Amino acid sequence: MNADPEVREHLGDVLTREQSDASVARFQTEFDQRGYGWWAVEAQATGEFIGFAGLDEVDDGMPFTGVEIGWRLARSAWGQGYATEAALAVLAYGFDTLELPEVLAVTTATNLRSQAVMRRIGMTRDPADDFDDLTAPEGPLRPNVLYRIGRSTRT
Numbered sequence: 001m002n003a004d005p006e007v008r009e010h011l012g013d014v015l016t017r018e019q020s021d022a023s024v025a026r027f028q029t030e031f032d033q034r035g036y037g038w039w040a041v042e043a044q045a046t047g048e049f050i051g052f053a054g055l056d057e058v059d060d061g062m063p064f065t066g067v068e069i070g071w072r073l074a075r076s077a078w079g080q081g082y083a084t085e086a087a088l089a090v091l092a093y094g095f096d097t098l099e100l101p102e103v104l105a106v107t108t109a110t111n112l113r114s115q116a117v118m119r120r121i122g123m124t125r126d127p128a129d130d131f132d133d134l135t136a137p138e139g140p141l142r143p144n145v146l147y148r149i150g151r152s153t154r155t
Contacts, residue, residue, distance in 0.1 A: 027052075030056070034057075036054065036055050036093070036094075036098060037054050037055065037056065038052045038053070038054035038055075038056070038070075039052060039053060039054050039086075039090075040052055041053050041071070041073065041077075041082060041086045043077070043082075049074075050073055050074050050076070050077035050082060051071065051072050051073035051074055051077060051082070051083075051086075052071070052072055053069075053070065053071035053072075053083070053086035053087060053089075053090050054069070054070065054071075054090055055067050055068065055069055055070075055090060055093070055094055055098075055103070056068050056070060058104065058106075059135075061134075061135065062106075062131075062133075063131050064104065064129070064146065066102060066103075066104045067094065067098075067100055067102075067103055067104065068103070068104045068105060068106060069087060069090050069091065069094070069103050069104070069105050070105065071083045071086055071087055071090075071114075071117070078113070083113075083114075083117045084117050084120050084121060087117055087118075087121045088121055091103060091121060091122075091149065091154065095151045095154060099151070100151060101150060101151055101152075102148060102149065102150045102151065103123075103148070103149055104146060104147065104148055105118045105123055105146070105147040105148075106144055106145070106146055106147075107144065107145060108140060108141055108143065108144055108145075109130070109140075109143040109144060109145050110140050110143075115145065115147070118147040119147075121149070122149050122153070122154055123147035123148060123149040124147060124148060124149070125145055125146065125147045125148075126146075126148075127145075129145075129146040129148075130143070130144065130145050130146060131144055131146065132144065
């Protein structure tokens with residue numbers, strides 16, 4: 001999945017197997033430390049791994065703080081509602097179990113698919129919160145949008 005240029009289009013360069021394995025190990029360590037993080041997403045009918053979804057602390061250096069929701073699916077799983085279903089389950093965990101007051105979501109300004117998922121799960125965007133990710137190279141990965149949803153405003 002991380003070696004697919006289309007999956008990585010809004011994330012940066014494709015990853016080698018070693019880089020991808022290292023990121024999974026980092027996810028596991030962070031999950032063990034915090035008690036939340038990234039979960040595998042499987043197709044219920046087959047048990048096939050199709051991606052991951054979860055919660056993560058906003059990276060240092062961003063112009064905001066908080067807990068961010070995210071998802072990444074294999075291209076074969078796109079357009080089937082899995083991202084929305086997984087994101088709703090993650091939100092429920094964040095609000096009902098972790099009792100987070102708010103959950104954020106960030107993506108590139110050009111990632112219209114993820115922005116559509118954000119809207120479907122009830123998140124809203126204030127263009128005044130949009131920002132340039134200065135850790136990204138000049139180009140389409142730099143302009144980012146920020147979506148939010150509060151526990152008290154979720155539907």
